[in-house]
Amino acid sequence: MSVPTFRPGPARPAHPSAKPDRAEHLADLFHALSDPTRLRILSALKNGEQCVCNLTGLLVAQQSRLSFHMKTLKDAGLVKDRREGRWIHYSLVPEAVDEIRLALDELAEAAKASAATCCRP
Numbered sequence: 001m002s003v004p005t006f007r008p009g010p011a012r013p014a015h016p017s018a019k020p021d022r023a024e025h026l027a028d029l030f031h032a033l034s035d036p037t038r039l040r041i042l043s044a045l046k047n048g049e050q051c052v053c054n055l056t057g058l059l060v061a062q063q064s065r066l067s068f069h070m071k072t073l074k075d076a077g078l079v080k081d082r083r084e085g086r087w088i089h090y091s092l093v094p095e096a097v098d099e100i101r102l103a104l105d106e107l108a109e110a111a112k113a114s115a116a117t118c119c120r121p
Contacts, residue, residue: 028075038072041079044059049082050090
């Protein structure tokens with residue numbers, strides 16, 4: 001009699017952009033956008049790269065909370081960081097913003113097409 005062996009499934013990729021499923025990746029992006037503080041951070045970054053010290057002052061946030069939000073945004077692929085000495089500078093990832101825009105454009109086009117073919121009274 002053979003003993004069944006445990007075979008783990010494929011490991012989940014550490015970085016969201018490595019996910020093969022677009023829906024999962026978009027869910028990660030939209031989750032990152034679902035917090036007002038993270039939206040404020042992204043708004044501050046739309047004007048260009050910001051030092052974490054500037055973001056802390058702009059958002060009146062504790063360093064630990066800001067770090068949590070920056071990690072969420074970075075893990076989703078929305079921001080990237082660059083170290084300069086002891087400071088970390090953050091900037092937007094334009095490709096991620098374009099990906100969100102494309103997904104919303106596709107959804108809007110599908111909704112328009114559906115509304116155009118829908119039965120009307």
